[in-house]
Amino acid sequence: MAKQGSTMAGLMDGFSTTITQGLRHQVPLEAFVREYVSMRFEPSGLTNDPEIKQATSVLDYVGRRLALDFLSYDTRVEFGVLTADERVAKELQDSVGDAAWTDMIGLAMSAPTVTSPRRG
Numbered sequence: 001m002a003k004q005g006s007t008m009a010g011l012m013d014g015f016s017t018t019i020t021q022g023l024r025h026q027v028p029l030e031a032f033v034r035e036y037v038s039m040r041f042e043p044s045g046l047t048n049d050p051e052i053k054q055a056t057s058v059l060d061y062v063g064r065r066l067a068l069d070f071l072s073y074d075t076r077v078e079f080g081v082l083t084a085d086e087r088v089a090k091e092l093q094d095s096v097g098d099a100a101w102t103d104m105i106g107l108a109m110s111a112p113t114v115t116s117p118r119r120g
Contacts, residue, residue, distance in 0.1 A: 012058070019066075029070055036063030037079050051083050 019032060036059040044056045051068055055061035067081040076082060082090060 008058075015059075015062075029066060030075060033063045033067045033071065033079055033081070036060060037067065037081060039063070053084075 022032065023029065038056060039059045040056040041059075043058065044054075044060070046054055047061060049061075049065070052061060052064045055064065064081050067076050067079055068083060071079075071081075073082075073086070077090075
């Protein structure tokens with residue numbers, strides 16, 4: 001893709017110009033990211049980017065990189081695009097959150113029912 005004058009390099013130049021023009025005309029970045037993330041075609045696979053270990057296509061990688069660089073955490077969560085540290089923290093939080101919820105349900109089910117004494 002990096003070869004000077006290659007077809008892919010030309011396509012990527014055109015693609016980047018299109019993104020730039022869209023943003024200049026107030027197309028929200030989220031619209032681009034929504035379309036590109038998870039788009040599948042070759043080339044795909046592992047990347048050298050520590051935050052994006054694998055991409056399903058060049059456009060998937062570009063969408064993820066744009067999201068990581070310019071979108072808020074909450075927006076990125078909607079798209080499933082998180083940094084490596086955020087993924088670890090979210091997995092830890094989700095697993096602890098599930099365990100805590102399960103423990104609360106179990107505790108509630110095992111606790112004796114407290115009733116007020118009958119007056120007679």
